[in-house]
Amino acid sequence: MSTLPSRWAARPRGRSSRVKLARVVGTVVASRKDPKLEGLTFFLLEDLDGKMKPRGSIVVAADSVGCGVGEVVLYASGSSARQTNQTDKRPCDATVMAIIDSIDLADGGSLYSKAEG
Numbered sequence: 001m002s003t004l005p006s007r008w009a010a011r012p013r014g015r016s017s018r019v020k021l022a023r024v025v026g027t028v029v030a031s032r033k034d035p036k037l038e039g040l041t042f043f044l045l046e047d048l049d050g051k052m053k054p055r056g057s058i059v060v061a062a063d064s065v066g067c068g069v070g071e072v073v074l075y076a077s078g079s080s081a082r083q084t085n086q087t088d089k090r091p092c093d094a095t096v097m098a099i100i101d102s103i104d105l106a107d108g109g110s111l112y113s114k115a116e117g
Contacts, residue, residue, distance in 0.1 A: 018076070018077070018080075019074050019075070019076050019080070019097070020047060020048075020074070020075055020076075020077065021047070021048040021052070021072065021073075021074060021100070022045035022046055022047050022048055022059070022061075022072070022073055022074075022075055023045065023046050023048060023054070023070070023071070023072050023073075024043045024044070024045055024067055024068060024069050024070060024071050024072075024073060024096075025044050025045065025046045025058075025069065026043065026044035026069060027041075027042070027043055027044065027069065028042035028043060028044055028060050029042075030042065034091060036089075036090045036091055037062075037090065037091065037092075039086075040062045040063070040086065040087070040090070040092070041062070041063045042060055042061065042062055042063070043060070043061055043063055043067065043069070043096065044058060044059075044060060045058065045059050045060075045061050045073065045075060045094070045096070046058055047059065048072070052072075052111060052112055059075070059077070059094050060094065061075045061077075061081075061092075061094035061095055061096050062081070062086065062087055062090075062092045062094070062095045062096070063095075063096045064084040064086040064087060064095050064096060064097060065096055065097065065098060065099055066099075067096050067099050071099050071100070071114070072099075072100040072112060072114070073096045073097075073098060073099055073100060074096070074097055074098040074100060075094055075095060075096045075097060076094070076095055076097050077093055077094045077095075078093065080095075081093055081094050081095040082095070083095075084097060099114075100112060100114065101113075101114045101115075102114060102115075
């Protein structure tokens with residue numbers, strides 16, 4: 001597998017409103033919650049770096065696409081997290097917006113393939 005070019009691998013952590021890569025590592029169950037959160041499913045995500053390695057940071061995110069534990073996903077945080085049909089006008093700060101099938105690089109390398117694990 002290839003890695004992202006170094007200019008992409010170390011992004012500043014100060015900007016929180018962007019789309020990020022993560023692996024779904026668990027589920028979150030809340031039997032009591034604000035009524036605006038009713039009907040949402042929550043997952044525990046571990047941020048990934050440009051080499052698909054864990055960064056060590058964890059985030060709870062609402063699911064808008066039907067992801068599952070073990071999958072690599074894209075998630076948005078900040079105000080961007082409230083741009084899906086499921087999270088519009090809801091108090092969500094992170095939302096899974098896509099399940100990744102593969103990440104291919106311009107040099108022909110493959111950074112990730114769901115089929116290969």
